[in-house]
Amino acid sequence: MSVEGESAAVYYAGIDVGAANTKGVIIDAEGALRGFAVLPSGVELASAARQAFEKALAVAGVAREEVGAIVSTGYGREIVPDKTKVVTEITCHGRGAIAQFPATRLVIDIGGQDSKAIGLGPSGAVRGFEMNDKCAAGTGRFLEVMARALQVGLDKMGPVALEAEEPATISSTCTVFAESEVISLLTQGVPISAIVAGLCNAVAERVHGLAARVGVQPEVTMTGGVSKNPAVVKAMERTLGISVNVPEEPLIAGALGAALIARDLGQQE
Numbered sequence: 001m002s003v004e005g006e007s008a009a010v011y012y013a014g015i016d017v018g019a020a021n022t023k024g025v026i027i028d029a030e031g032a033l034r035g036f037a038v039l040p041s042g043v044e045l046a047s048a049a050r051q052a053f054e055k056a057l058a059v060a061g062v063a064r065e066e067v068g069a070i071v072s073t074g075y076g077r078e079i080v081p082d083k084t085k086v087v088t089e090i091t092c093h094g095r096g097a098i099a100q101f102p103a104t105r106l107v108i109d110i111g112g113q114d115s116k117a118i119g120l121g122p123s124g125a126v127r128g129f130e131m132n133d134k135c136a137a138g139t140g141r142f143l144e145v146m147a148r149a150l151q152v153g154l155d156k157m158g159p160v161a162l163e164a165e166e167p168a169t170i171s172s173t174c175t176v177f178a179e180s181e182v183i184s185l186l187t188q189g190v191p192i193s194a195i196v197a198g199l200c201n202a203v204a205e206r207v208h209g210l211a212a213r214v215g216v217q218p219e220v221t222m223t224g225g226v227s228k229n230p231a232v233v234k235a236m237e238r239t240l241g242i243s244v245n246v247p248e249e250p251l252i253a254g255a256l257g258a259a260l261i262a263r264d265l266g267q268q269e
Contacts, residue, residue, distance in 0.1 A: 011062045012069050012266055014258025015083070016092065017041060017049050017076030020112025020140065021225065023255040024052035026060040026067070029267070031099070031260060035060025036252050045076035068266035071258040075113070087261055089254050090118055090129050096257030097221040098124040101245045105217035108207055108236065108244070109253070110226035112140040117210035119217070130210040135174070138206030140226045142175050146199050149179050150192055160196045161231030167197035178202070197231060204235035211240065221245040223253035 010029040016022065018041060026035045037055035041048045049072070057064060072080035073092040080086075089109075097107040098120060107118040115138045119127040132138050147154045161167075168190050172178040178199075185195050203226065211220075220242060226232055227250040237243050247253055 011060070011067050012259050012262035013053060013056070013067050013071070014092070014255040014260070014262060015049050015053055015070060015072045015077075015080050016074040016089065016252070016255035016258060017045050017072065017080060018074045018111055018113075018254075021251060022048040022052045022074075022076070023252045024049075024054075024056035025252055025255040025259045026056045026062055027256070027259045027263060029263070031263060033256065034062065036249065036255065038251050041076065046079045046081060049076065049080040069262040071262040071265070073254050073258045084262060084265060087258060090116065090126055092254045092257035092261065093223055094118050094120050094124060094126050094257065095260050096253035096255070097223055097245075097247075099256060099260055100247045100253070101219055101221045103219045104221040104245065106211060106214065106220045107253075108211060108220060108222045108227075109224045110139060110203070110207060110222070110232070111224040112144075115139050115207050115210060115224075115226075117207065117214045119214040128214050130213045132206065132210055137175055137178070138203050138210075140224070142178070142203060143199065143226065143229070143232075145175055145179060146182055146196075149182050150186075150195065152192065152196065155228075157196050157200070158229035158231040160193050161200045161229075162197075162234070164191065164193040164197035166194060167201050168194040170195075170198040170202040200229065200231040201235045201239075203232050204239045207236065208239040216240055216242070218242050219245060221247070221253075223247065223250045225251055 069084040072083040
């Protein structure tokens with residue numbers, strides 16, 4: 001890390017290899033964010049991890065040799081090159097959320113392939129969690145499939161849903177059956193905005209089940225790509241009965257948490 005007579009490295013990295021996107025974060029010794037990168041994971045996860053790390057370094061203006069520790073997390077955490085330690089995404093998302101909103105007691109993370117509800121104690125320690133990782137319902141993949149069926153851009157779904165006068169009811173929790181239900185609603189002349197609003201509500205209701213099992217406590221922070229959808233956030237607030245925090249860049253919460261854990265490791269040496 002450093003040689004005798006020289007100061008210790010002052011930067012730390014977190015790399016979160018998700019099923020859809022890979023995120024790299026660089027922080028300094030004070031824990032301040034210096035740079036980050038978000039790239040599609042693709043099929044070459046090790047390559048995606050390396051590229052996200054290199055791009056984050058470039059954005060931060062930091063040389064590789066200035067990084068004191070790297071913590072990897074996420075779906076592909078074991079394949080990250082040169083990692084110092086591997087930490088589960090549950091711990092990293094909790095740490096990243098509470099770093100941005102210190103009063104967070106529940107984290108709702110809705111990613112491309114899974115969704116999670118993570119309960120945190122006052123110290124930030126994980127008190128319990130639930131995951132939906134065996135079905136696409138309640139995930140970004142669910143919305144992606146529906147966006148394609150409706151021929152609506154995924155990034156447009158939130159604004160379109162907010163235009164609805166009354167959301168349609170989507171009763172199916174299975175992605176395949178929900179797609180058939182969407183097509184049926186279209187043939188009945190139901191407005192696309194109402195269908196999209198119903199889909200956003202369906203995601204919120206699905207995830208609420210996870211949150212209820214963990215225990216809903218204020219404050220609630222949403223992370224993951226789906227939290228960029230304002231209609232899902234609004235539906236989540238309505239379902240939970242309380243407002244939720246959304247970080248400025250919700251995709252990097254896990255990588256930020258990993259970087260902060262890397263900082264802890266580096267400063268223990």
